[in-house]
Structures are given as structure tokens and as C-alpha cells.
Amino acid sequence: MRLDKSKEVFDKTKRYIPGGVNSPIRAFKNLSITPPVISKGKGCRIFDIDGNEYIDFVLSWGAMILGHCDPDVVNSIKEVVEDQIAFGAPTEIEYEMAKLVCETAQIDMVRFVNSGTEATMTAVRLAKGYTGKKKIVKFAGCYHGHHDIFLKEAGSAVAELRLKGIDEDIVQNTIVVEYNNLDSVEKAFKENKDEIAAVIIEPVAGNMGVVPAKKEFLQALREICNLLGSLLIFDEVITGFRLSLKGARALYDVEPDLITFGKIIGGGLPCGAVGGKKEIMQCLAPQGNVFQAGTMSGNPIVMSAGYTTVKKLKENPDIYTYLESLAQKLEGYLAKVFSNSNLTFCINRVGSMLTVFFGVEKVENFEMARMSNLDQFKKFAEYMITNGIYIPSSQFEAMFLSSAHMESDIERFAEVAESFAKFVKKP
Numbered sequence: 001m002r003l004d005k006s007k008e009v010f011d012k013t014k015r016y017i018p019g020g021v022n023s024p025i026r027a028f029k030n031l032s033i034t035p036p037v038i039s040k041g042k043g044c045r046i047f048d049i050d051g052n053e054y055i056d057f058v059l060s061w062g063a064m065i066l067g068h069c070d071p072d073v074v075n076s077i078k079e080v081v082e083d084q085i086a087f088g089a090p091t092e093i094e095y096e097m098a099k100l101v102c103e104t105a106q107i108d109m110v111r112f113v114n115s116g117t118e119a120t121m122t123a124v125r126l127a128k129g130y131t132g133k134k135k136i137v138k139f140a141g142c143y144h145g146h147h148d149i150f151l152k153e154a155g156s157a158v159a160e161l162r163l164k165g166i167d168e169d170i171v172q173n174t175i176v177v178e179y180n181n182l183d184s185v186e187k188a189f190k191e192n193k194d195e196i197a198a199v200i201i202e203p204v205a206g207n208m209g210v211v212p213a214k215k216e217f218l219q220a221l222r223e224i225c226n227l228l229g230s231l232l233i234f235d236e237v238i239t240g241f242r243l244s245l246k247g248a249r250a251l252y253d254v255e256p257d258l259i260t261f262g263k264i265i266g267g268g269l270p271c272g273a274v275g276g277k278k279e280i281m282q283c284l285a286p287q288g289n290v291f292q293a294g295t296m297s298g299n300p301i302v303m304s305a306g307y308t309t310v311k312k313l314k315e316n317p318d319i320y321t322y323l324e325s326l327a328q329k330l331e332g333y334l335a336k337v338f339s340n341s342n343l344t345f346c347i348n349r350v351g352s353m354l355t356v357f358f359g360v361e362k363v364e365n366f367e368m369a370r371m372s373n374l375d376q377f378k379k380f381a382e383y384m385i386t387n388g389i390y391i392p393s394s395q396f397e398a399m400f401l402s403s404a405h406m407e408s409d410i411e412r413f414a415e416v417a418e419s420f421a422k423f424v425k426k427p
């Protein structure tokens with residue numbers, strides 16, 4: 001695969017943008033190939049400026065559940081953009097979107113913001129304002145965006161950096177515990193009695209690779225929070241509208257107090273949201289005194305793209321059945337391919353989110369993910385991408401499917417994975 005033009009543009013960009021990217025994960029820092037510079041996306045395929053075509057299993061990090069440039073989403077943007085770009089004033093589409101999201105995800109109220117980071121930041125502030133407490137509990141390997149309070153043992157691109165610039169005074173109120181380990185949560189509550197405003201968790205983690213929480217674990221978190229007066233926040237920035245219309249919480253039958261959304265909720269445009277129980281949500285300004293604001297929040301173009309996406313999912317819930325069966329097939333194919341190789345591996349999958357780990361048989365937390373063979377994953381990612389299967393460049397991310405993927409795309413994935421397995425077999 002030639003990436004000459006991509007390399008040229010990427011190198012030129014570095015002159016003006018640090019690292020050549022507007023978000024670190026895009027730079028392929030841990031791979032030895034240049035990131036393809038993308039010029040077009042249609043359905044499950046993306047194309048780079050060198051003329052290469054890829055089947056996309058990154059999907060704007062999970063956002064494009066309907067595939068790229070879904071015609072209904074494109075039309076909804078076109079319809080709005082002629083008359084409404086931004087006002088910083090109320091618009092009717094905000095009402096329509098809020099009603100749709102609340103009814104579909106079954107929450108009382110919602111506030112729209114511009115990113116997942118803003119959503120989680122707002123949820124935590126709300127929890128602190130509501131409870132009057134100042135500490136939060138987060139889990140190693142979970143990523144909740146780039147605000148200081150979350151940048152402690154975080155997954156995603158943070159996993160591979162030694163961080164600077166974090167305000168230690170702020171971060172000392174973040175207590176990090178182990179995913180799927182109740183003892184570590186109980187210990188944190190014991191040591192910080194009456195001080196914990198909230199426990200924030202990705203109910204299915206996507207940022208240490210895919211790692212599902214155990215049901216009993218989430219249920220126990222709910223009980224602890226109820227007992228000790230802390231809020232439970234589910235960060236569903238990835239899982240919201242991906243695992244079901246009600247997100248991951250439908251799978252677990254555990255109700256958090258607050259939920260954060262991002263990615264899918266904006267239909268591919270910058271959007272996030274925090275939602276949940278009315279009693280807590282109405283503490284937000286101007287109704288209450290927990291401040292949160294945004295010049296661009298609830299932007300009409302974003303709302304329109306998000307509305308069309310969520311409505312399409314709501315009206316076609318069979319999309320979730322389709323995604324499940326496609327992802328199950330992909331998991332099956334990959335399990336077969338790697339079982340026939342000399343590679344030790346583990347595949348974690350929940351719905352249309354999937355990660356392959358090498359060199360380990362089980363991954364239930366960040367430490368186990370870190371113990372996997374990262375070098376083997378790097379080789380895998382390089383091989384897949386340079387053979388037209390666009391997967392995350394890092395072990396600490398999830399692969400995604402969209403409703404635009406077909407069985408033949410999954411089969412192609414398996415074929416390339418099989419040739420990779422043969423390729424690594426060679427001495």
C-alpha cells in the first residue's frame with residue numbers, strides 16, 4: 001500500500017498542528033506506518049488521498065453507527081444549514097431532540113454539550129453540587145475525556161503517555177480503583193468516608209480495549225452508592241445508543257443516577273449530553289446553581305444530525321439484532337482464525353464492540369489488558385490497516401461495526417486476519 005501523499009500532507013500538517021493531529025490517537029504514534037489522510041467516507045468504507053480504500057472498523061471512534069454519510073443524516077444537515085447555523089438562542093429542534101433522547105433512552109431530563117468530555121465534566125460537577133461532597137471514584141483504564149479530574153490511570157491514548165500539566169490539587173480528589181474489583185471500591189469508600197460525590201464508570205469499558213463489567217459488580221456499585229449517599233454515573237459516551245436504545249444499562253438492569261452520552265448522539269457532529277433523574281438534573285443553571293454553559297451547545301445542525309440518527313435507530317430497532325449477529329460472526333471467524341494459529345489470544349465482545357488481545361486468555365481489568373502482548377497487537381494493527389481493514393491503532397481502544405457493514409465485509413476482515421496469522425507464524 002502506498003501512502004506517499006498521506007505522508008506528505010501529514011508531515012506538512014505537523015508544521016502547524018502539534019503532532020499533525022487534533023486528537024493524539026489519530027497520529028498512529030505506536031505504529032510504524034503513517035496515518036492515512038482520509039478524504040471520503042461512504043457506508044462502511046473510507047478512502048484516503050492516496051486512493052486506498054478501507055473497510056472502517058473505527059467509525060469515528062464509534063460515532064458512525066449508521067455508517068459514513070448516511071443519506072438521511074446528510075439530508076437532515078442540508079435541510080437545516082440553509083437557514084440555521086448558530087444563534088446562541090433557543091431553537092425548536094432542541095426541544096424535539098431532547099424529547100426524543102429522553103423518551104428513547106428513558107431518562108427524565110437532558111442537557112446537550114459539545115463533546116463527551118464536557119458531558120462527563122458536567123456530570124461530575126452536578127454530582128458534587130447535588131451531594132455537597134468533593135471526591136470521585138473512577139476505574140483504572142476507563143477514559144472519560146480530557147479534563148484533569150479524569151486523567152489518572154486513564155485508558156485510551158492516555159495509557160501510552162507520561163502526563164504533564166495536570167493540576168495535582170484537583171486530581172487528588174479523584175480516587176482510582178480496579179475495574180470489576182469490589183474490594184477496591186469498598187476500600188475507597190472506607191478510606192474516604194462521607195466524601196465521595198460519585199462513582200463514574202464505563203459499564204462496558206471501551207478504553208482499555210473492550211472489557212465488560214460483571215453484572216454483580218455494577219449491581220454492587222448501585223447498592224454502595226445508595227447506602228452511602230453517592231451518585232452512580234454511567235459514562236455511556238461509547239455505549240449509549242450503541243449497545244441498545246437504552247445503552248449498556250439495559251443489558252445490566254442497573255439504573256445509574258446520571259448518564260453521559262457522546263459520539264452517536266451527534267450523528268457524527270460534535271455533541272455530548274448529560275441526562276438522568278429530574279431531581280438531580282434540575283440543579284443545573286439556570287434552574288439551579290450548578291453552572292454549565294456553552295456558546296455552541298445544542299447547535300441546530302448538530303441537533304438535526306443527532307435527531308435523525310437517534311430517530312432512525314428508534315424506528316429500526318432490528319439494527320441492534322443485525323449488529324449483534326454480524327459481530328457474533330466476526331468474533332466466531334476471528335476465534336477460528338487465531339485458534340488455528342500459534343497465537344494465544346482473547347476476544348472481548350459486547351454487541352458491536354470488540355477487541356482482540358494477544359498473549360493472554362482473559363482480560364477483566366486494565367492491568368490484564370496491559371499484560372497483553374502489545375507488540376503483537378501493533379503488528380496486527382499495522383497488517384490489517386495496510387491491507388485495507390481500518391482498525392484502531394492502539395490496544396486500548398474498541399473496534400466497532402455499523403449497520404452499513406455487510407457479511408462480506410466481515411469475511412474480508414477474517415481473510416486478512418488469517419493471512420496475518422500465517423504471516424506471524426513464519427520464523
Ligand SMILES: Cc1ncc(COP(=O)(O)O)c(C=O)c1O
Nearest residue numbers: 115116117143144145237238262
Ligand atoms: C467513555 C468515554 N467518555 C468520554 C469520552 C470523551 O469524549 P470526547 O472525545 O467527545 O470528549 C470518550 C471519548 O472517547 C469516551 O470513550
Ligand SMILES: NCC(=O)CCC(=O)O
Nearest residue numbers: 023025061156206207397
Ligand atoms: N476511545 C477513545 C476515543 O474514542 C477518543 C478518540 C479521541 O480522543 O480522538
